[in-house]
Amino acid sequence: MFGRINHSNYHQICDKLALADPDLADIISAYGYPPLWSRPNTFETLVHIILEQQVSLASALSALNKMRERVQEITPARVLLLTDEEFKACYFSRQKTSYTKYLAEAILSGQIDLTALEELPDDVIRAELTALKGIGNWTADVYLMFVLQHANIFPIGDLAAVNALKRVKKLPKDTSREEVLAVAEQWAPYKTVASMLLWHYYLSAGPPAR
Structure with missing residues (x-):
């Protein structure tokens, strides 16, 4: 039910x-x-969750907003145009810069399709997400709970x-x-x-x- x-x-x-x-x-x-609590099923949301790994929610949101100021709309194509220096100016660590670029490339290449995840069971979604660099079980859990609203x-x-x-x-x-x-x-x-x-x-x- x-x-x-x-x-x-x-x-x-x-x-x-x-x-x-x-x-x-x-x-x-x-x-x-x-x-x-809920979030839309978008690339920007996953970037936001990656930013929240091991830092305060406030500092993660600050970095996300800084990037939004720079690129207007946070999409895989726009993010990949940024240099490492521009990422740094948006308060992204070197590691999170790398994770964000990898995610953008995975979406653009079709390696992962966020819309398709909406119809899959928990374990399959978790396997697909954690196969991506920088996404572990905590990030997958937050995505399943806040984005897809899975109940368990x-x-x-x-x-x-x-x-x-x-x-x-x-x-x-x-x-x-x-x-x-x-x-x-x-x-x-x-x-x-x-x-x-x-x-x-x-x-x-x-x-x-x-």
Whole structure:
């Protein structure tokens, strides 16, 4: 019934999770429903997610906006016209410059077709994306959750989601990856929505008391 999330089923899934898990119910009770975060299925979105790897959301957005100022519209063809110096002026690291160029070439050559990904299952999409230089599981998870709105993804590589889970479930900081995944599995087939609740908590609750 809920292979994907959308505005018509989102609150219903939140309520279903809250009924099954009092800790998630407490998040909704304290902070309301989380936004249904979404992004368009475009080259620019994937560049944005690559920029967000291991940096703050604000600095990633700053670099994206700087590039948009320079090229007006962030497309594979326009990005490939930029020199390395121009990338640097847009706050792109050497590594992220390389990843962005590689992605642009992969799209222009037909190696990857973002529109075609919309009809494929999670594991096939993940395999296609992670075959590209600079795209790992975290980037694939964010794409599956925010862009394609697949309902059953838990981003184990995302520190905010993992730390929020540990706080909500009162787990020790050194809880293993396997234990975190086991907790997240209890939210199947709606792990994406549970993750959005955790992000909502992380953004709303502020830092833990010392």
